[in-house]
Amino acid sequence: MILVELRKMFRRPRTWATITVLNSLPVLVAVLLVLTDLAPRPGEGPPFLSAVLSNGALYPLAALAIVLPLFLPIAVAVVAGDSVAGEAQAGTLRYLLARPVGRTRLLVAKLVAVLAFVLVTVVVVAAVGYVVGTTMFDAQPVAGGTSVSGTSLTPDEISGRTLLAIGYVAVSMLGVAAFALFFSTLTDSPLGATMGALAVLVASSLLFTLDAASPIAPYLPTRYWLAFVDLFRDPILWRDITRGLALQGVYVGVLLVAAWANFTTKDVTS
Amino acid sequence: MTTVIATSGLVKRYGRVRAVDGIDLGVQQGDIYGFLGANGSGKTTTVRMLLGLVLPTSGEIELLGERMPRAGRRVLHRVGALIEGPAHYGHLSGRENLSLLDASGRGGSWRTRSRRVAAALEQVGLGGVGRRPVKAYSMGMRQRLGLAGALLRRPELLVLDEPTNGLDPQGISEVRELLLDLHRDGTTVFLSSHLLAEVEQLCTRVGVLDRGRLVLQDRLATLTAPTGSTVVHTSDPDRVRAALDGRVTSVEGERVIVRGDDPAEVNARLVAAGVPVHGLALERPSLEAVVLAAAGASPDRVDVRR
Structure with a gap:
């Protein structure tokens, strides 16, 4: 069943269109940077962007930082929100369940497919970022790079930490996926499920900027999204990263249980 | 079974x-x-x-x-x-x-x-x-x-x-x-x-x-078993009534319902009396009639409640 869901996901033109669109923004940013040579000053704009002109090897991280606030969550919410509700809207859900496919099995397969989409998307963004970064900017493969703290990092350290960052971003997106998947079991409208998940993220980002909301700030799902920057401090600042992982873990766990409880007891009338 | x-x-x-x-x-x-x-x-x-x-x-x-x-x-x-x-x-x-x-x-x-x-x-x-x-x-x-x-x-x-x-x-x-x-x-x-x-x-x-x-x-x-009557199609229902006195149960235009579950017997009597017979069959209720008799009005009909 998992293989079937993966086949459905990656044989769908929309999946690849989404990934293409997602990559166009970092590429556009890179082209503009090269043409104008105007990098944002350190501490301004998306993280890492100020450093890429001198070290293109950092561009995968800049690319992730560019798509992380909006593009990536939208893409994940669209795909995860579509997972169950899309089948319901198309009417194929009733045929799958009557085939029969166990409801828990279907939900797990959908989850794995969404997870695969998240991983592929994040890796593709990073890979395209790497290609763009090393071809358009000066790469410093020998000298290594500079950490956010100002000390220098070896190329091995940079690539290792980049992999960690990719993993961290993927986990953050898993939280988005869990929201969208849960909403997807509530409604027969994929758009509704996607919008529900995005509404949660917009609300979370908004509350994060509000001082009055500071008591609940540590529990907001978007609170630790940008903590992957801390992986490039020297030494690595683990505090926010572990908190972020734990927070996403709790969200994912609770939402998946809720999605399972709802989906397995639901009347399928679509 | x-x-x-x-x-x-x-x-x-x-x-x-x-x-x-x-x-x-x-x-x-x-x-x-x-x-x-x-x-x-x-x-x-x-x-x-x-x-x-x-x-x-x-x-x-x-x-x-x-x-x-x-x-x-x-x-x-x-x-x-x-x-x-x-x-x-x-x-x-x-x-x-x-x-x-x-x-x-x-x-x-x-x-x-x-x-x-x-x-x-x-x-x-x-x-x-x-x-x-x-x-x-x-x-x-x-x-x-x-x-x-x-x-x-x-x-x-x-x-x-x-x-x-x-x-x-x-x-x-x-x-x-x-x-x-x-x-x-x-x-x-x-x-x-x-x-x-x-x-x-x-x-x-x-x-x-x-x-x-x-x-x-x-x-x-x-459900659609014969009812025990015969349907006669004729252009002259009145003469059927005369020939089979008392056995005609209803007349609808050129369609006459006659008691009796043997169309051949009915036909023999009508022919003997010189009644023009165009068609003859055992009466069976149609499924439609059975269903309509069993079920009420269409449920997607919503009438004003008085």
């Missing part, structure tokens, strides 16, 4: 509405069961409960001898279903759709999958359909593809909801032939429909649903 579908006291309540209100279905192996009812009478809800899609409020369902919905995983792969019209992934070809459906559940190795898919497509007359995506199919082709999906597992029981929807007259007769073929090979068919003519031509047993209640369930032959 084994029972293929049995429900007892099956109820589905949505809020205050009882969509299905305590029905006791009984479908035997080898039946072609016509499940009749107006739109909104609860047919689809019942079909969905049989297949474990909708969970009953109360009552029991046995499908192929096992309790549903608990035994769904063991039983449903022996059942082929077409529920409220076909549904497919529009961007994929019909073949790919069937292959995905086949791969989704248990049973059957992947090595023989393409053969199974090809056989099912052949059966419904889509053998040469090629790689066209389903979104380019006509409605009739989609209906055929839906049927192919139901036939994919060579099921013992076919549960079909309006299987001839969207088909042209040739298509309808093809599907009828196909169902009769499958029935000859031992498949039990549960056919939900509101097309009385279709059911009358195909089914051996009939159940009629009205506002969630099963108001009638019997063999078609019993």
Whole structure:
């Protein structure tokens, strides 16, 4: 069943269109940077962007930082929100369940497919970022790079930490996926499920900027999204990263249980 | 004879509405069961409960001898279903759709999958359909593809909801032939429909649903058994009345109903009296008359309450 869901996901033109669109923004940013040579000053704009002109090897991280606030969550919410509700809207859900496919099995397969989409998307963004970064900017493969703290990092350290960052971003997106998947079991409208998940993220980002909301700030799902920057401090600042992982873990766990409880007891009338 | 579908006291309540209100279905192996009812009478809800899609409020369902919905995983792969019209992934070809459906559940190795898919497509007359995506199919082709999906597992029981929807007259007769073929090979068919003519031509047993209640369930032959009267078509009803004094029960235009279950005897008397007879037949109630007598007004009619 998992293989079937993966086949459905990656044989769908929309999946690849989404990934293409997602990559166009970092590429556009890179082209503009090269043409104008105007990098944002350190501490301004998306993280890492100020450093890429001198070290293109950092561009995968800049690319992730560019798509992380909006593009990536939208893409994940669209795909995860579509997972169950899309089948319901198309009417194929009733045929799958009557085939029969166990409801828990279907939900797990959908989850794995969404997870695969998240991983592929994040890796593709990073890979395209790497290609763009090393071809358009000066790469410093020998000298290594500079950490956010100002000390220098070896190329091995940079690539290792980049992999960690990719993993961290993927986990953050898993939280988005869990929201969208849960909403997807509530409604027969994929758009509704996607919008529900995005509404949660917009609300979370908004509350994060509000001082009055500071008591609940540590529990907001978007609170630790940008903590992957801390992986490039020297030494690595683990505090926010572990908190972020734990927070996403709790969200994912609770939402998946809720999605399972709802989906397995639901009347399928679509 | 084994029972293929049995429900007892099956109820589905949505809020205050009882969509299905305590029905006791009984479908035997080898039946072609016509499940009749107006739109909104609860047919689809019942079909969905049989297949474990909708969970009953109360009552029991046995499908192929096992309790549903608990035994769904063991039983449903022996059942082929077409529920409220076909549904497919529009961007994929019909073949790919069937292959995905086949791969989704248990049973059957992947090595023989393409053969199974090809056989099912052949059966419904889509053998040469090629790689066209389903979104380019006509409605009739989609209906055929839906049927192919139901036939994919060579099921013992076919549960079909309006299987001839969207088909042209040739298509309808093809599907009828196909169902009769499958029935000859031992498949039990549960056919939900509101097309009385279709059911009358195909089914051996009939159940009629009205506002969630099963108001009638019997063999078609019993329901439409001769009434013991003969229908005479004549251009001169008055002379029939004169010739068969007292036996004429009603006259509607040129159609005269005569008591007596032997058309030959009636004919002999009328001919002897010189009455012109154009047609003669045993009177049988039509399925339509039986259904209309058993069921009330259409449930999707909403009258003003006084």
